[in-house]
Amino acid sequence: MEAVILAGGFGTRLAPLTYTRAKSLLPILNKPMILYLIESLPSEVDTVVLAVNYRKDQIERYFKENDVGKKIVVNDEPKPLGTGGAVKFAEKHLTGSFVVLNSDIISSLNLEDMMRFHRRMNAVTTISLWPVENVSEFGVVEIQGDGRITxxxxxxKPEDAPSNLINAGAYCLEPVVLDYIETG
Structure with missing residues (x-):
C-alpha cells in the first residue's frame, strides 16, 4: 500500500526558516517533521510517494542518505499542483487503496483506525476532521447525519459556520477517485 505525502509547498508562513530549507525537513526535537509522519504509518504502507516541488533536492538528498524503513519515491511536480493535482500526478505510483497526508501535520490520529473505518464503510474517500474553536480561520465542513461531507x-463567519470541523490533512482514498481529478 502507498502513502502520498504532500511536501511541495513553499512554507511561506514559516519564513524565514523556509528560505533555506524545505518545510517538511524543518526539525522538531532534532528530527525532520516529515519523519514523524513516516514513522506513524501502519506497517501495511510499504511505499511513500513524496509529492515535491520547492527544495526538492534537499528532500531527495535526505532520503538518499537516511533509511526510513519504507521505500521512498520522490515525485517531482513540474510546478505546484495543489492537493488534487499532486495526488493525480502521483497516480503512476499508486497500485490500490492509498492514503494522502499533508507533510506539515503532526497529530495523534490513528491512521490504522481510520483505514479500518474507511474499509468498513466501503468508502471511496475518507477525510479526517478536527474540531476548532475559531472557525473563521479555516475552511469548515458541512456534514450530513451519517457523516457524509456535503x-x-x-x-x-462564526454565525454562518455549519460546524466547527475542519479538514485535518489525512485522507484514505480508492483509485477511482483519480478518475475525477483533472491532470495538471
Whole structure:
C-alpha cells in the first residue's frame, strides 16, 4: 500500500526558516517533521510517494542518505499542483487503496483506525476532521447525519459556520477517485 505525502509547498508562513530549507525537513526535537509522519504509518504502507516541488533536492538528498524503513519515491511536480493535482500526478505510483497526508501535520490520529473505518464503510474517500474553536480561520465542513461531507465553506463567519470541523490533512482514498481529478 502507498502513502502520498504532500511536501511541495513553499512554507511561506514559516519564513524565514523556509528560505533555506524545505518545510517538511524543518526539525522538531532534532528530527525532520516529515519523519514523524513516516514513522506513524501502519506497517501495511510499504511505499511513500513524496509529492515535491520547492527544495526538492534537499528532500531527495535526505532520503538518499537516511533509511526510513519504507521505500521512498520522490515525485517531482513540474510546478505546484495543489492537493488534487499532486495526488493525480502521483497516480503512476499508486497500485490500490492509498492514503494522502499533508507533510506539515503532526497529530495523534490513528491512521490504522481510520483505514479500518474507511474499509468498513466501503468508502471511496475518507477525510479526517478536527474540531476548532475559531472557525473563521479555516475552511469548515458541512456534514450530513451519517457523516457524509456535503460541502466545504472557506473561513465563514462564526454565525454562518455549519460546524466547527475542519479538514485535518489525512485522507484514505480508492483509485477511482483519480478518475475525477483533472491532470495538471
Amino acid at each position: 460541502s466545504f465553506i472557506e473561513k465563514p
